[in-house]
Amino acid sequence: IAGITQAPTSQILAAGRRMTLRCTQDMRHNAMYWYRQDLGLGLRLIHYSNTAGTTGKGEVPDGYSVSRANTDDFPLTLASAVPSQTSVYFCASSDSRGGTDTQYFGPGTRLTVL
């Protein structure tokens, strides 16, 4: 089935632990994104990648890192989780990072940091 998958679906994590959220797409999209969604706030961009091998910082990159070793995968790592990183995380992809290219979203990962 074409689309974007994310894992895990949800996770409870102790503060200070390291965590990697996984994202895989099979649409051969060049651009990928990580957002967080918090109640009362719009989606906020954490990191993005225009194409395999490149990454860039979004609006709220601190405490997060990404890599883009190939077209399909775009993992997000929290090196040392803090409670303020409790959120729903969405991965998205688009054909390119241009104006007309629709972003398609994965199902999300609900992360709780205690």
Place this chain on the structure above:
Amino acid sequence: GQNIDQPTEMTATEGAIVQINCTYQTSGFNGLFWYQQHAGEAPTFLSYNVLDGLEEKGRFSSFLSRSKGYSYLLLKELQMKDSASYLCAAMDSNYQLIWGAGTKLIIKP
């Protein structure tokens, strides 16, 4: 700074018409997107406007006025399944989407 404003919540009746407004301020502009998000699910694309005017897609239409920094999403013949949050997002000069907090639409029978 960059900002998107849309109402937090709206209520409408099944079968009726509702208009969800969005105003935006961005550094440069490369289009306005509307997404639908059901509770606990991912956002899904509804529409994209980059030129002034109305774009119609079945029961949903989206309007843009670039000079006013204003858009609206019009939903006709409302169905219970339209109960969801509607997210407005403007693309800035760096091709980054700036998102509103979303409008929760409640449909009553």
